[in-house]
Amino acid sequence: MQKAVRRSKQTETIYYKPVLALLRQPYVQMAAGKEATELKAEIEDKNLFQVPTELLHKGEFLTLLFSNCTTADGAIDYFSELAHLLENVIPPENKLDREFLFYYKKSVNLLRLNLEEMPMDLQVETVYKLLRQLVGSVRIPFEGEPLAGLQVMGMLETRLLDFDTVIIPSFNDDMLPRKQRNNSLIPYGIRKVFGLPTYEDSDAVFSYNFYRLLHRAKTVYLIYDSRNNKVKNSEISRFYNQLKYLYQVPMEERTVAFEIESRKKEPLSVPKQGEVREKLLQYLNLNSNKMLSASSINDYINCPLSFYFGRVLGLSEQDEMSEMMEANTFGSIFHEVMQDIYKPYKNEIITKVLLSEIIKNDYKIESCLMSAFAKHYFKRANEKIEMTGYSLLMARIIKKYVLKTLHFDKQRAPFTFLEGEQNILTQISLPNGQKVNVKVIIDRVDEKDGLVHIIDYKTGKVTKGLTFDDMAELFTASPQRPKEIMQTFLYSMIYTQQYKKEICPNVYSFKQLKDLPDISFSYQKEEILKYSTVAEEYERLLKSCLEKLFDKSVPFTQTEDVENCKYCPFIKICRR
Ligand code: SF4
Known part of the structure; x- marks a missing residue:
């Protein structure tokens, strides 16, 4: 949104779409209340395609939300204050969102500490990118009683544990083994020659954990989504083909689909x-x-x-x-x-x-x-x-x-x-x-x-x-x-x-x-x-x-x- 600000000699305006999207966000509505509704109505009533920024400074929350960050430190303070204000509006019973906010704050603090340790002249844009990358890599675990009931866990968390029944949802090829992103600047060839870990090692770890999990299980359900869409890979995991063709493990295969029946349309008359x-x-x-x-x-x-x-x-x-x-x-x-x-x-x-x-x-x-x-x-x-x-x-x-x-x-x-x-x-x-x-x-x-x-x-x-x-x-x-x-x-x-x-x-x-x-x-x-x-x-x-x-x-x-x-x-x- 900060990038959408347009400055001229006399005015500073911002394109209306990101502003309206923010004002429609439920937590922004909770935090800014009447001011968000009034601002949204004013923009829509007057067809303000370019919203003057001074109009956005209404009340404490909106003033902060639409404030302009010009330095790297300012950007970090901005995110940390926003998270603080949001903490006061997310109700305690909404545990999942509070958990998300907690990890978000943690990421902001981590970035602040790292930048304090290595003072650099960073641009605001770089701070946004670093924070986005940091937040994108965060995994939020489910909490539960580890000795009773259904356990929902990631593959690495199953190490050293045996289960009678194992259910693996998302048994698609990009999830098992998980598709690796190469976050390193060192190219694959050099990593290989010098014995540094490569994606093959990571695949091997997944493979080990998967086969180990099957060892003592009495029943295993492998569920995969065969729908074809651009976001997800619709192919079944390669481990399935290994089990079926290499190890010839007997498996029962079932295709499950929702029965979609179009409702009979009755003619409508009043x-x-x-x-x-x-x-x-x-x-x-x-x-x-x-x-x-x-x-x-x-x-x-x-x-x-x-x-x-x-x-x-x-x-x-x-x-x-x-x-x-x-x-x-x-x-x-x-x-x-x-x-x-x-x-x-x-x-x-x-x-x-x-x-x-x-x-x-x-x-x-x-x-x-x-x-x-x-x-x-x-x-x-x-x-x-x-x-x-x-x-x-x-x-x-x-x-x-x-x-x-x-x-x-x-x-x-x-x-x-x-x-x-x-x-x-x-x-x-x-x-x-x-x-x-x-x-x-x-x-x-x-x-x-x-x-x-x-x-x-x-x-x-x-x-x-x-x-x-x-x-x-x-x-x-x-x-x-x-x-x-x-x-x-x-x-x-x-x-x-x-x-x-x-x-x-x-x-x-x-x-x-x-x-x-x-x-x-x-x-x-x-x-x-x-x-x-x-x-x-x-x-x-x-x-x-x-x-x-x-x-x-x-x-x-x-x-x-x-x-x-x-x-x-x-x-x-x-x-x-
Ligand atoms: S109100 Fe009339 S024109 Fe509109 S969808 Fe129904 S039948 Fe068609």
Whole structure:
């Protein structure tokens, strides 16, 4: 962690991952308590990928834990004080951990004594390496009553002892004989010539102890793990082959495996009764703040059960801190920048000349980008944050999308910009008399040639392009369902209901960054220029879908198309 410190003239910061890993450590949480939780929350809330070191100095334990060691002596004092503080928090009943800590302290003291005896100008890094090596070589013995019961011991501890029953677990070839690490600077050849011990002597000692242990034993169990993995050798010990082929000892061989039986997956469904029904009915209550949105309706169409988990129970994915920009953050930044650019021109005619000026105004576009990044990516709105590395790269990409959109608008100009990020709260009346609360946020509303254009920006991949042949496709669960069309039609329907205007629905969809966006829908190979031409069919199907959603006799069931489950955040609880 000390190596992750990044220093510049004004600041000293540390990369967030080792800091969070330490703060999540149970003993650190015990020792630092509330301060560790608060610090972790602050880092996550503000997306501090580089954490200023002064922020880490909270309370005695965290101040020590995150202190900077600049000398070898300082590093040894650091480890010894940390071990001392941890000793006070590890409960006495946790004997194993206390034993580990005891041997750790012993290693620190040993290193201190050795360095005192041989004063050397060591670098801090060397101290870390020496301590790691020392701690890595420590073996912690199990304690027990040597004359009764099961004895767990290493091979060397069995010397001069006889047992009726011997069980050797880990009878793998790297454990018996134990794989030797060459810790000496003297090469093998020289050791051999001068009669110094080599790994062959060590193998011979293991061999002697193994065969001696078998001499008086009545029953011997040799257990080895045949699973193949990169960490362990899956081969049986060479002593087994010696026993079997050289000494021809009769042995009974058995393969033991866990029986893994996959549990039969019962389909999951939730009836709309009791509390579930009550929560659902809030969407029909004019005075409640429960509203359906285009994405919640899309969730329901894709999988009613996922709607139940997310929109009725209110479950959501845990927000993991990550430097990688999520698609929704990317989209939010783009939306925010476009909104900031167009906001000053509300109800004004946007001409080609004006758009040329906007495109040339790099300072304005950059400052819109910076403030959108501060708000959505760094989660520190109104702060001036310097972008570097990954964030700078993403900012360049978003800027390209913004410029593409502005160039495209220039081709469409002149038009009147009516509104951006327009919120509409309303109710949709269903044929059965129910009224459903709905809230939509329309990305942009323009007026051109006597038509109101509803514009939805899509920076991500549009599922199936903007073409469809059957209106029922919009309401049939499938990963290829053109959900963007369902969404823009919903906006058009609500806008018409509210303002009684003729609407042209458009989606600015960027197939590739180098292309200008596609905007028009095509239904049965005909371009949809007016929403009114499809309104009746669309609204009939939408309302029947909403009636089904609120029908108490239709439970929330799993989607039939398992492709929809691929990226579902509830897949673990759903056991699909
Ligand atoms: S895992 Fe599949 S069936 Fe289960 S809630 Fe998610 S989408 Fe629905």
